[in-house]
Amino acid sequence: MRHGRRRITWQGSLLVVGGVVAGCALVATVPQETVVETPFVVEGAVGETLDLTYADLTVTEVRVADTLESFSEAAQAGGTFVVVDATWRATQGATSFVGAEITDAQDRTFWPTDQAGCSTSAKAQPGYAWHVTYCFDVPKDALAGATVRLARGGQTEEHAGQRRDAAGVVDLGISAADAKELWEATETVTTESPGYATARAEGSEE
Amino acid sequence: MTTLVTPAVPGPGQDPYPSLQPGGAPSLQPGLLPGSVPPDVPVAGRPRGWWRRNAVWLVLLPIAIVVTTAASSFRVWAFWWPDGVHYESQRVALGEPAHLASEYLDMGFDVPERANTYVLRELDATVTGVEQVDELPAPAYGMPVEIPEGSVAYEVQLHFAAEPRTDLSLCTIALVSDDGTRYGEASPDVLGNSNRCLPDGADGFVSERPEWDVSSFVLVDPDARIEQVRLSFGGPDYLAVELP
Numbered sequence: 479m480r481h482g483r484r485r486i487t488w489q490g491s492l493l494v495v496g497g498v499v500a501g502c503a504l505v506a507t508v509p510q511e512t513v514v515e516t517p518f519v520v521e522g523a524v525g526e527t528l529d530l531t532y533a534d535l536t537v538t539e540v541r542v543a544d545t546l547e548s549f550s551e552a553a554q555a556g557g558t559f560v561v562v563d564a565t566w567r568a569t570q571g572a573t574s575f576v577g578a579e580i581t582d583a584q585d586r587t588f589w590p591t592d593q594a595g596c597s598t599s600a601k602a603q604p605g606y607a608w609h610v611t612y613c614f615d616v617p618k619d620a621l622a623g624a625t626v627r628l629a630r631g632g633q634t635e636e637h638a639g640q641r642r643d644a645a646g647v648v649d650l651g652i653s654a655a656d657a658k659e660l661w662e663a664t665e666t667v668t669t670e671s672p673g674y675a676t677a678r679a680e681g682s683e684e
Numbered sequence: 685m686t687t688l689v690t691p692a693v694p695g696p697g698q699d700p701y702p703s704l705q706p707g708g709a710p711s712l713q714p715g716l717l718p719g720s721v722p723p724d725v726p727v728a729g730r731p732r733g734w735w736r737r738n739a740v741w742l743v744l745l746p747i748a749i750v751v752t753t754a755a756s757s758f759r760v761w762a763f764w765w766p767d768g769v770h771y772e773s774q775r776v777a778l779g780e781p782a783h784l785a786s787e788y789l790d791m792g793f794d795v796p797e798r799a800n801t802y803v804l805r806e807l808d809a810t811v812t813g814v815e816q817v818d819e820l821p822a823p824a825y826g827m828p829v830e831i832p833e834g835s836v837a838y839e840v841q842l843h844f845a846a847e848p849r850t851d852l853s854l855c856t857i858a859l860v861s862d863d864g865t866r867y868g869e870a871s872p873d874v875l876g877n878s879n880r881c882l883p884d885g886a887d888g889f890v891s892e893r894p895e896w897d898v899s900s901f902v903l904v905d906p907d908a909r910i911e912q913v914r915l916s917f918g919g920p921d922y923l924a925v926e927l928p
Contacts, residue, residue, distance in 0.1 A: 604866065605868070605904045
């Protein structure tokens with residue numbers, strides 16, 4: 479084995495510098511995050527059935543309430559409750575649907591509450607449609623332009639659970655004028671337990 | 685430590701270093717004074733290349749890769765292999781009996797003397813029929829269940845034979861359609877029964893008789909073509925029963 483000083487050659491220097499330049503160019507030019515990691519977002523509207531590959535998702539109804547009631551509990555909103563009724567129909571196998579959040583026009587996100595019988599996640603198998611009610615406590619200025627994002631992957635750690643996977647984003651259809659009206663109304667919604675969806679609640683099949 | 689010895693001047697008629705110049709020291713190169721340390725003599729020929737200098741490591745590298753892979757391979761059986769139902773251990777036709785034997789760690793819930801021991805579960809299972817039904821039977825516990833709109837229900841009939849007190853927990857009966865969709869793979873079933881390999885309303889998860897029949901009900905999409913029944917006990921292996 480040879481000991482002592484190693485000779486620095488221009489070929490070696492070129493190899494190192496060239497490798498670093500090529501690596502930087504690769505990272506800078508290839509949009510790796512958007513290509514590899516961004517979830518496959520399927521957008522839709524209330525009443526529309528979205529094909530998320532692993533399930534068919536339908537947001538059947540969106541309501542706003544100050545108070546939620548279940549058979550054993552009542553909950554008062556800090557802002558107002560956005561109550562999102564949805565049905566999941568799994569298409570591959572038994573699936574847990576963990577992700578649920580509302581994003582407002584300012585890109586703020588709100589996670590669901592489990593108060594008064596509301597669900598924060600769901601489980602379903604192929605062969606039937608499963609009805610779930612999600613409830614979100616949001617401030618007044620979050621209503622207009624809000625969307626709900628539902629998926630089997632969770633939204634924690636910047637949607638890490640949804641990477642390379644489908645997520646449904648549904649526009650709640652609340653305009654600025656609607657938001658003012660909805661905020662001033664005092665409504666009470668009685669929540670339903672999760673269960674088999676009826677044809678009325680399942681919404682349109684495309 | 686190097687000791688230089690300057691030889692004595694040879695006497696007449698005695699020339700031990702005949703090739704040397706007269707008056708020159710034998711260990712010195714020309715131009716060096718006595719007591720000087722000569723510089724390293726460069727090695728003759730071409731210097732050894734990178735591959736030759738690192739030959740030992742190049743030989744050891746594949747060995748190291750094999751050793752590292754083997755050392756971390758415990759993850760395959762510790763984490764990946766036991767997870768899920770993914771290994772088809774047997775395939776039989778409808779009505780054909782299959783002998784199932786697999787080892788599991790008994791927690792002793794139903795048979796305390798088997799707690800924390802590995803037990804061989806052996807049983808003969810036969811899927812005797814799979815047919816669509818118009819209504820679901822009343823469950824042993826809870827309210828009657830109607831077939832939801834947008835679904836059809838299948839009844840899977842099975843016959844089992846095993847030593848009494850065979851543990852049948854984690855039993856799963858799934859229907860697989862031609863597009864690979866797995867129906868009913870998670871418990872409980874549509875009737876709320878988590879103990880699907882024992883008669884409805886059975887007390888505990890161990891068998892009581894040497895032979896018995898069960899019916900399991902599964903909700904399926906109306907347009908699905910069911911091709912296979914899968915029977916498993918927590919995986920990773922399962923029995924596949926092909927339907928005609």
